[in-house]
Amino acid sequence: MIFLIQLLVTGFALGMVYALVAIGFVIILKCSNVFNIAQGHFVLIGGYLGYTFLVTFGLSVWVSLLFSVGVAILLGLLIERFALRPLIGQPELAVIMMTIALASVLEGFVTLIWGAQYKTYHGVLPTLNLNLGQISIPSESLIGLIVSIVAVGIFALLFRYTKIGLAMRATAEDLQVVQSLGIKATTVYAASWIIACVVGVIGGILLGGVSGVSIPLAEVGMKAFAVVLLGGANSIGGAIVAGVILGMLENVASGYLDPLLPGGGLSQIFPFLVMLIVLIFRPYGLFGMVRIERV
Amino acid sequence: MGLRSETFHENYAQDTAIYKTRLHSGALFVFLVLLAVCPLFLSDRIVTIMTMIGIAIISVHGLNILTGYSGQISIGHVGFMAVGAYTSAFLTVHWGWSFWAALPCAALAAGIAGLIFGLPSLKIKGFYLIMATIAAHFIIIWLIIQLRDITGGTDGMAVPKPRVGSFVFDSKASFYYLVMTIACFATLLAVNIVRTRAGRAFVAIRDNDLAAEVMGISLWSYKLQAFFIGCVYAGVAGALLVHYFGFASIDQFPFMDSVWYLGMLIVGGMGSTMGAILGAIFLKLLDELVTFFGPILSAFIAAQAAASMALIARGLVIIIFLIIEPRGLAHLWGSVKAYFKLWPFSHEE
Numbered sequence: 001m002i003f004l005i006q007l008l009v010t011g012f013a014l015g016m017v018y019a020l021v022a023i024g025f026v027i028i029l030k031c032s033n034v035f036n037i038a039q040g041h042f043v044l045i046g047g048y049l050g051y052t053f054l055v056t057f058g059l060s061v062w063v064s065l066l067f068s069v070g071v072a073i074l075l076g077l078l079i080e081r082f083a084l085r086p087l088i089g090q091p092e093l094a095v096i097m098m099t100i101a102l103a104s105v106l107e108g109f110v111t112l113i114w115g116a117q118y119k120t121y122h123g124v125l126p127t128l129n130l131n132l133g134q135i136s137i138p139s140e141s142l143i144g145l146i147v148s149i150v151a152v153g154i155f156a157l158l159f160r161y162t163k164i165g166l167a168m169r170a171t172a173e174d175l176q177v178v179q180s181l182g183i184k185a186t187t188v189y190a191a192s193w194i195i196a197c198v199v200g201v202i203g204g205i206l207l208g209g210v211s212g213v214s215i216p217l218a219e220v221g222m223k224a225f226a227v228v229l230l231g232g233a234n235s236i237g238g239a240i241v242a243g244v245i246l247g248m249l250e251n252v253a254s255g256y257l258d259p260l261l262p263g264g265g266l267s268q269i270f271p272f273l274v275m276l277i278v279l280i281f282r283p284y285g286l287f288g289m290v291r292i293e294r295v
Numbered sequence: 296m297g298l299r300s301e302t303f304h305e306n307y308a309q310d311t312a313i314y315k316t317r318l319h320s321g322a323l324f325v326f327l328v329l330l331a332v333c334p335l336f337l338s339d340r341i342v343t344i345m346t347m348i349g350i351a352i353i354s355v356h357g358l359n360i361l362t363g364y365s366g367q368i369s370i371g372h373v374g375f376m377a378v379g380a381y382t383s384a385f386l387t388v389h390w391g392w393s394f395w396a397a398l399p400c401a402a403l404a405a406g407i408a409g410l411i412f413g414l415p416s417l418k419i420k421g422f423y424l425i426m427a428t429i430a431a432h433f434i435i436i437w438l439i440i441q442l443r444d445i446t447g448g449t450d451g452m453a454v455p456k457p458r459v460g461s462f463v464f465d466s467k468a469s470f471y472y473l474v475m476t477i478a479c480f481a482t483l484l485a486v487n488i489v490r491t492r493a494g495r496a497f498v499a500i501r502d503n504d505l506a507a508e509v510m511g512i513s514l515w516s517y518k519l520q521a522f523f524i525g526c527v528y529a530g531v532a533g534a535l536l537v538h539y540f541g542f543a544s545i546d547q548f549p550f551m552d553s554v555w556y557l558g559m560l561i562v563g564g565m566g567s568t569m570g571a572i573l574g575a576i577f578l579k580l581l582d583e584l585v586t587f588f589g590p591i592l593s594a595f596i597a598a599q600a601a602a603s604m605a606l607i608a609r610g611l612v613i614i615i616f617l618i619i620e621p622r623g624l625a626h627l628w629g630s631v632k633a634y635f636k637l638w639p640f641s642h643e644e
Contacts, residue, residue, distance in 0.1 A: 035422040086618045092421050093368055094617050097561050100370075100554050101613035108606030115599045225426055233422075269437045272430035276415065279427050283419045 002134050007251045013141035014210075015247020016148035021203040021220060022227040022239040023155065024196035030172035030234050031192035032185075034084065034095050038103040040221015042197050044110055045075070046204020047213035051119040068201050076197035080190045107218065120212035144206040151202055152240060155195065159236075164191050172234070223250075226271035229278050232288020242286060246274065313486060330475055334468040342467045344583055346539065349474040350532050351575040355559050356485040356568065357528025362557065363566040364489055365521035366501030367416050370553045371428035372529050374435040375412075377548040379405035379530025381439055381446050384454045384543040389445075394457035398534050405530025406523045408435065413522030417515055420504070432553060436545055451544030454537050470539055477535065481528060486568050488524060497521055498566070558613045564623025573624040581608060 025039045049071055053064035083102055087095050110116065131137070159165040164187075170178045171188045179185055204213075207220060227246050231238030253270045278285065304310040314320040334342050358372050383401035386392040392400075412431035416424050439446045446452065457464045457473065464470050488494050496517045499507035508514050537543040555578060563574020585608050589601030620627055 035425075083614060083618075090617075090621060093362070093366075093565070094561075094621055096368070096422065096425065097557060097613060098617050101558070101610040101617070104551070104554070104606045104610030105614070108603040108608075108610060111599050111603035111606065112596075116602070222429070225429075229423070229426060269433050272433045275426055276430045276434070279415045279419055279423055279430075283415075283423055 003255065004252070006135050007255045008248050009135055009137055010141050011248035011251030012244055013137070013145040013247070014251065015244035016152075016240075017144045017203050017206050017243075018220070018223050018227050018247050019240045019243025020148045020151055020199050020206075022224040022231070022243055023152065023236055024199040024203075025224055025228050026231075026234065026236050026239050027155075027168070028192045028196045029228075030236075031168050032084070032171075032189045034099065035092075036196060037096060037099040037221070038079075038106060039196065039200055039224055040218040041103045041106040041110075042072070042075075042200025043204040043207065043220045043224075044213070044215065044218040045106065046072070046201030047208030047217050048110060048114045048119065048204075049201060050205035050208045051114075051121050051213055054121045055119070065202070065205065068205060069198050072197040072201040073194050076194035077190060079197070080186075080193040084189065084193070085186060103218070103221075107215065110215070116215050118212055118214040119208075121209060122212065138210075140206075140210040144210065147202065147206055151199060155199075156236075164188070168192060223271045226275045226278075228285075229275050230285055232285030235285070235287040238285055238287030246271065249274070311490070313490075327479070330479075331472075334471050339467045342471050344579065346467070346471045346474050348576055348579045349471070349478040350535050350539070351556070351559065351579055352478050352572050353474075353481045353535070354529055354532035355556055355563070355571040355575045356481050357525040357532070358556050358560055359566070359568065359571040360485060360488060360497065360528070361521050361525030363560055363571070364494065364501060365497040365518065365525075366420075366504075367413070367518060367521055367525075368421070368425050368557075369428040369522075369525065370425050370557060371412065371430075371432035371435070372525075372556050373548045373550065373553040374428075374432035375405045375409055375526040375529035376533030376536065377435055377439060377545070378408040378526075378533070380533035380537040380543055380548070382530070383534035384452055384537050385445055387455055387538075388452055394455070394538060395459075398531065401534040402527045402530040405533065406527040409522040409526025409529075410519055413519050413526075416518050416522065428553075429550075432550055436548065436550075439545055447543070449545065451542055451546075454541055454543050456541055457538055464538075474535055474539070477531065481531070482568060482572065485528075485571070489568070493517060493520055501566070555609060558609060560623075561613055561621075562616050562623055564625030567623070567625040569628065570623050570625030573628065577624060578609065578612070581612060584608075 021039060021043055024042065025036055028034050028036045046068060049068040050064060053059045053067050054061070057064075059067070079102060083098055084095070087098055159169055167178065167183045167188050168191060170181075170183065171185060175185060178188070203220070204217065207217060211217075223246065227239055227243045230246060231240075231242030250270055302316055304315075309315070314323065333345075337345075354372065354376060358369065361372075362368050379401040382404035383394070383397040386397035386400055387394060408431075412428065415427040419427065440448050442448075456470075462469075464473050489497070496507065496512045499510065499512055500514060500517055500521075504514055533548070536547060540547065559574035559578045560571060561574070562577050563572065564570030582605065585601075585605045589604050592600040592604055616623060
């Protein structure tokens with residue numbers, strides 16, 4: 001029982017990080033109808049940025065976070081301006097291929113700059129140990145949880161109370177109405193890419209602190225997709241709930257199912273199984289909007 | 296379109312013919328002859344590259360029918376290649392079948408896998424289908440690793456070379472002929488599939504599936520047909536790949552290759568058989584360029600430059616094509632032809 005609760009608690013913290021990464025994906029999807037396959041690579045870049053600022057430059061946690069977010073904003077601006085804006089109005093496949101190609105280019109640059117080696121900054125992040133009875137919460141998980149909750153809260157406030165947040169929500173609702181009201185759609189697109197980059201990079205720093213950074217970290221993007229599909233592609237609340245569910249399920253699966261199979265690794269394809277099942281039985285996720293198509 | 300101004304079509308058969316003029320069939324004949332004789336003059340290395348291009352062309356033809364014509368985007372194509380590859384490897388190694396009997400079975404097995412993983416396409420499309428096909432890839436690879444007794448798991452398995460009587464296809468040139476013959480038949484089949492009733496149904500589904508359904512096209516049947524045909528091609532390509540190397544291992548079927556096959560389609564031009572061929576050639580040659588320049592870059596910049604160059608170059612090429620020429624090389628080729636059709640007296644529209 002203790003084992004199960006332990007798994008659920010760490011799964012919850014992991015799930016919040018997944019949710020954070022997934023939110024970046026959902027924001028781009030809502031605002032500009034683009035499915036961003038490169039979301040996992042923002043996480044990868046975040047992990048390496050965290051390593052660079054924390055270990056190579058030896059900066060403090062908060063300064064590193066600030067610099068990383070700065071780089072993320074720049075990256076988001078560049079990607080939106082030079083890769084996505086020329087494709088406005090192009091078919092869905094072209095846009096998806098663009099984000100896949102972006103993922104490849106980003107991975108190429110990461111390899112070029114950091115050499116694709118395994119880097120770790122375990123222990124550099126501050127330690128916070130919390131014990132509830134017999135259940136201990138690892139420090140990284142707790143920090144991940146806190147930062148994720150704070151970030152999600154900040155973005156919730158941004159959407160609720162700022163002009164750009166209002167513009168983004170309106171664009172998600174109806175692009176043509178927004179344009180006729182004089183809101184520049186490209187500004188909204190740029191903002192959504194910046195936010196996606198920032199949450200990806202923050203998620204990368206958190207995950208890098210738990211398990212180190214190497215190229216496979218980008219596969220977190222895949223988990224974020226599973227989260228998005230489970231939660232419903234256009235629901236931010238759904239992403240958070242689904243992120244937590246998936247994080248817990250994955251932890252429980254790796255705790256109970258992996259010992260059953262000789263090769264293990266069931267937890268690795270677990271998100272994909274969840275994805276397939278959700279896609280077949282409930283394609284619009286738990287909280288997604290069912291779109292009615294008309295010819 | 297693209298015909299010289301003196302050409303007239305007087306009946307329906309002429310209008311729908313694949314070879315519309317003597318020039319077309321003549322050019323094809325010359326091309327085939329060149330294809331047949333070139334291993335006699337070229338080095339083994341170039342013949343190897345051309346063999347790999349041939350295998351890629353077979354695979355991309357399948358993806359073109361599935362994605363380019365039917366609009367069902369699949370990023371799990373390499374997974375289906377792996378199904379074909381391991382079916383053929385299992386049949387030839389464990390049951391001692393000949394390659395010629397195993398190849399159709401490999402194609403069939405990949406096609407059936409395509410049918411199974413194509414099922415979600417009946418309810419979902421676009422990004423959701425992409426996710427389902429990505430899931431298909433990882434589940435297939437996971438199964439291959441788990442079914443150690445059949446597939447050899449992560450260790451892989453040695454696969455015999457194809458043979459006819461006492462002749463073994465073990466030289467580079469002999470395998471080149473094998474692959475190119477199959478590639479030519481695959482191309483012929485691909486050109487003709489899209490001219491059939493099914494091919495026209497595929498295009499209708501791609502352009503608007505709801506409208507197609509209203510017109511009486513059974514989405515259920517034709518989407519699954521598209522998946523079946525596309526994956527049959529993948530299965531043949533996968534089987535050829537492992538028999539060429541004489542070894543089957545999951546490292547031959549990395550996930551990113553699915554992406555590059557889709558990239559070949561983008562670069563070549565979606566929904567064009569010519570585009571599938573041009574795209575496969577273009578990206579494979581780009582790879583060769585990277586392999587050639589990689590060590591030079593590594594010497595000057597950093598040790599890992601060669602590895603990163605491949606990713607950056609392929610990604611950038613796809614990005615540039617998406618922005619500048621979204622309809623790909625096939626369209627570019629068409630515009631060049633259209634320009635020279637009236638040359639030197641071309642006019643601006």
